[in-house]
Amino acid sequence: MSQITTITFFRYKSFSKKVWAFGMMQFAHAKLANIKGLTLYKLMGSGKDGFNPLPDWSVYALIQIWDNEDAASKFFKNSQLIKRYKAKSNEYFTxxxxxxxxxxxxxxxxxxxxxxxxxxxxxxxxxxxxxxIKKRLLIKFWRYVPTSQKPLSNNKGLIYTKGIGEVPFLQMATFSVWRDKESLMRFAYGSAEHKKAVTDTKRIKWYSEELFSRFQPYKSEGKWSGIEALPF
Structure with missing residues (x-):
């Protein structure tokens, strides 16, 4: 299939720019709704480092699914919306x-x-x-998150990770980049903490809906501390 996905991070430093970025979580929908070749998009905020559920008001993310790379390239080259995002942000990366x-x-x-x-x-x-996350399990879930994510600390196979989400505390996501599949598998199945998290997910049924998706990153634009070292 020719479908591709893009994820773009934006970082804002000043208070006024953070307010603008927060507002665009609502106002950008009209501009993103009818873009040729764009099949789905998600405007997302982010959490503080370490998968802390508290919001990081300085970082926002935009996930987009495209019919093909040409449609994505035209958007990032010509869209007035993305030009505004780039102009307002202190740092961005796609x-x-x-x-x-x-x-x-x-x-x-x-x-x-x-x-x-x-x-x-x-x-x-x-x-x-x-x-x-099921509302009745929110407190129990977030109490366990630091333990399940502990193996990520000083993990040499992990290049970058960030907690993102549509609704704070309730609809959460993670994005991570790994050096290779083996590094990812060692984290997923080699650490006792994460294996317990997988078992608990099945036993307790934390989620009313969940998705796991693995990708091959192959191209990037912009700069972002930690990710820009990728060879492409």
């Missing part, structure tokens, strides 16, 4: 992704289609996990 594997649902469906143009010589892996 990563282009091809889907490797995806399961689960996001807003009632799985929007990601597996790519047929993956490159064996590209070892890097990006992951998006997304879930809607």
């Amino acid at each position: 990563l282009y992704l091809k889907n490797i594997k995806s399961h689960g649902e996001w807003s009632g469906k799985n929007p990601f289609k597996k790519s047929d143009s993956l490159k064996d010589e590209n070892p890097f892996v990006a992951v998006i996990t997304r879930a809607t």
Whole structure:
């Protein structure tokens, strides 16, 4: 499939720019609703470092799913909306992704289609996990998060990670970039803390909806501390 996904991060430093970015979580919808070749988008805020559920008012994310790379390129080159975002932000970064594997649902469906143009010589892996947490389990869930994410500290295979979300505390997601599949698998299945988190997810049923999607990152634009070291 020619479908690609892009994720763009924006960082804002001044109070006025943070207020503008927060407002665009509502006002940008009209500009994003009818873009040619854009099949789905998600405007997202972010959490503080360490998957803290408290909002990070300085960082926002935009996830977009495109029919093809040409449609994405035209948007990032010509869109007045994205030009405003870039002009207001102190730092921005877009990563282009091809889907490797995806399961689960996001807003009632799985929007990601597996790519047929993956490159064996590209070892890097990006992951998006997304879930809607059941309201009655919110406190219990967030109390356990620091333990489940502990193996990420000083993980040499992890290049970058950030907690993002549509609704604070309730609809949360994670984005991460890994050096290779092996590094990701060691975290997912090699750490006792994360294996327990997987088991508890099945036993307690934290989520009313969840999705896991793995991608091959292959192109980037802009700069972002930690990710721009990628060879492309």
